[in-house]
Each structure stands twice: as C-alpha cells, then as structure tokens.
Amino acid sequence: DQQVKQNSPSLSVQEGRISILNCDYTNSMFDYFLWYKKYPAEGPTFLISISSIKDKNEDGRFTVFLNKSAKHLSLHIVPSQTGDSAVYFCAACARDYGQNFVFGPGTRLSVLP
Amino acid sequence: DVKVTQSSRYLVKRTGEKVFLECVQDMDHENMFWYRQDPGLGLRLIYFSYDVKMKEKGDIPEGYSVSREKKERFSLILESASTNQTSMYLCASTKSRGRRVGYTFGSGTRLTVV
Numbered sequence: 001d002q003q004v005k006q007n008s009p010s011l012s013v014q015e016g017r018i019s020i021l022n023c024d025y026t027n028s029m030f031d032y033f034l035w036y037k038k039y040p041a042e043g044p045t046f047l048i049s050i051s052s053i054k055d056k057n058e059d060g061r062f063t064v065f066l067n068k069s070a071k072h073l074s075l076h077i078v079p080s081q082t083g084d085s086a087v088y089f090c091a092a093c094a095r096d097y098g099q100n101f102v103f104g105p106g107t108r109l110s111v112l113p
Numbered sequence: 114d115v116k117v118t119q120s121s122r123y124l125v126k127r128t129g130e131k132v133f134l135e136c137v138q139d140m141d142h143e144n145m146f147w148y149r150q151d152p153g154l155g156l157r158l159i160y161f162s163y164d165v166k167m168k169e170k171g172d173i174p175e176g177y178s179v180s181r182e183k184k185e186r187f188s189l190i191l192e193s194a195s196t197n198q199t200s201m202y203l204c205a206s207t208k209s210r211g212r213r214v215g216y217t218f219g220s221g222t223r224l225t226v227v
Binding site for chain 1: 146148157158171203218219221
C-alpha cells in the first residue's frame, strides 16, 4: 500500500496561471516533506521542502502548504511557466526512518503556452 | 556542486545476463541509494548504504544485490536480468544520516532487458 499518494497522474495548466499539485500521505510519523522536479532523461532535482512544524514554505514562485490533520500537502506554482513542465514527485520521511524518503508516484505537469 | 554520476545512460541486456550499474559521487557523501522509477509507481527503493561495506534492503530488493567497496562508489547488480527489470534506475546520495536534506540524484540509467 502506497504511503505517499499523488492521485493526479497528470495536470495541464495555461502559462501564467496557477498550478496546484497535491500529495496525500498515510503515515502519521512522517514529519518532513520534499518536492522534486524531474525532466525526461534527467535525475530528479530538489525543489522545496517543509517540516511538520510549519504549515507553509515559500521559495519564489513555489509554495508548499502542509495540512497535518488531513495528511495532505500541496505545491503551488505561481505563475506557471512552460519550463515548469516536468514530473513532480512528493517525498516524505520520518525521524525514525533515518534518511530514507518515501516517494509518491509523481504528477506530470504540462504548462501550455 | 555535488555530482552523482551513473556510468551509462542507456543499456540493453539479454535475459539471464548479469548486469552491473555503477554510481559514483564526488562529495564524500556517506549515504547512497538505488531506486527504480516506473510509470504510476514512482521511485521505489531497491537498496541503500550508510557506509562502506554496509548495505540494507529497501522495499524491492528481490533480484538485485549491491556492492559498496569504496565510499564514493555504489554498484547495483542484477544477478540474472529479467524483462520485468526493464526500468529507469536512479542512484542518489546524501551527506549524513539524520540531517534533513534531500538527495542528489544521478541522471539515471534506462535499462531494457530483452
């Protein structure tokens, strides 16, 4: 059973609009979350993180929101750019698991010109 | 910049062959990981290592083994390749256990087993 879920396999958004990518998790021990972006034929690259002591973290056009009670986080990209088209992975880890992150299946974002 | 280098971008191997996937990192990272990426399944952890000569099974170790003889190098071995091991393989590293930093990934090796 997947502990980290990204229920939308794909998402299309118009350039300049907001992209919202969602992630749900089942393990209440998870206390640190990351988003990675992956272009074809490249490895994933770190985008933004959030600790469970926060409910929001912002970095430029990227904001991650965490709702611990709902075990849900979301990544907002505003404004979306065509270069944001990629697969986005949500990842989570728990202190007891050391450095091992559990990844979601990914959401393919297409930003249309 | 930290660099994680995977020796091959694309590999085609025959069923039953022994396959070696090599990964080298150049920033003295203690922790190294092997994942495979499949559509709809995301990244699944095969094996990881927190130190030289140390290895731990991940979520899907069956059919794989690993070797970490030197700190900078972590090899994934497919003992007898099968078609269901056709996948994108990603190596990652990170500095030290307990620190909440993300992984640095290599560019991946796309393996096709025919």
